[in-house]
Amino acid sequence: MQRFWSAVGFLTTAPTPTHRFTLDQQTLFWFPFVGLGIGATLSALAFLFGALFPAPVTAVLLVGTWAALTGALHLDGLADCGDGLLAPVPRERRLEIMRDSRIGAFGVVALTLMLLLKTAALTTSPVIWPALLLAPMWARWLILLAMQRPLARSDGMAARMRTALNVRSLALFALPAVLLTAALSTWHWQVAPASVVAILTALGVLRLAERRIGGVTGDVYGAVVEVSEAAFLCIASFTITEEFHWIVVVK
Template identity: 80%
Template sequence: MQRLWSAIGFLTTVPTPAHRFVFDRQTLFWFPFVGFGLGAVLAALALLLGALFPPMVTAALLVGAWAALTGALHLDGLADCGDGLLAPVARERRLEIMRDSRIGTFGVVTLALALMLKFAALATLPILWPALLLAPMWARWLILLAMQRPLARPDGMAARMRMPLDVRQLALCALPSLILTGMLCFWHWQVLPASTVAILAAFGVLRLAERRIGGVTGDVYGAVVEVSEAVFMGVASLAIR
């Protein structure tokens, strides 16, 4: 159980009984389950808030809860990537910009777009719980995928977290998400295109990072999570229409 607590403590702000974190391949296996747990909490909140407030207020509160439960860790990475990967600067300046704790124009715009897409999807989806369960689950598996890419620098969070996995191990970690997606497809087919496009969007982020800074950083991990979640929610709402 210590590895489960370690995964929860690393990926969320939920208090855990673990006195120290253990980070190894067994810990990584729990990442998608932590995403599922996060989604389950959000789905329960959606049911509660939906009974009390109109859709737009419910959506705003859910976006806030989503950020609070993760400590806005991934949002911070997305903002840094917005500044470092999208700004029209020389390649050698990009990593320096991403290390800067200050947020620039590109970071603000990127952050706003991701949050607005989540908000708009949450406000328009007639049934929230399938998307809320799957979006965080796939996003946490995509962190494992990002760990397999080259590093942009030899230090930092990405270097400390780096844990090589073979195809079999990656597939095993993806199995819970695949099973849940398959089950939910019988009732809510929209989760299939949403999952597919979210994974493709994550590949796009990784490809952009490799082209612009030569590999991944901890900020890129955060951007992969936020972009995949926002795209998942957006595609799920588009498919319903």
């Protein structure tokens, strides 16, 4: 269980038994399952909060708990990427900005918009618990996908974490998320397109990072997690209103 606890300790703030931290392919195998654990916790809290508070309050509490469960690690990466990838400066300056622990205007905007988007999606989503269950799971698998991209620099977290996975391993590690998505889509059709959009959005972030800084960093991993989760929640909140149905029928 050493690899499992290594994955839990790295990705969450949950207390873990004393163990020697190990990061290899066996540890990476557990990443999506840790995401599932985060999602299961949030789903259970969604029922509890939903029984006590109105939808907007429930959504804010869930987003706050989400950040607490991960130590805001990914949010910090998103903010750094906002400052580094969006600022109109040369590549080397972008990397310097992303190393800086201070947050700038672009980072504040990216962070605020992402938190607002997650909160708004949870407030209105008709499939809140399936979305909470799957979004963190897919996001942690997407970290494994991001690890296969070129590095922007030879040092830092991304370089230390880098573990090569072949296509077969990536597909195998994604299988639990695929099966759970397929099972839940039988009752909640939104989760299937939400999964696809989350993956495509993450690929967009990786493409942007490669164009702007030449590859990925640890901050890019965090941005991939946050952006893919927000994209999943956004699509999962989609509903076919009576007005939309009427327009489609008329056309």
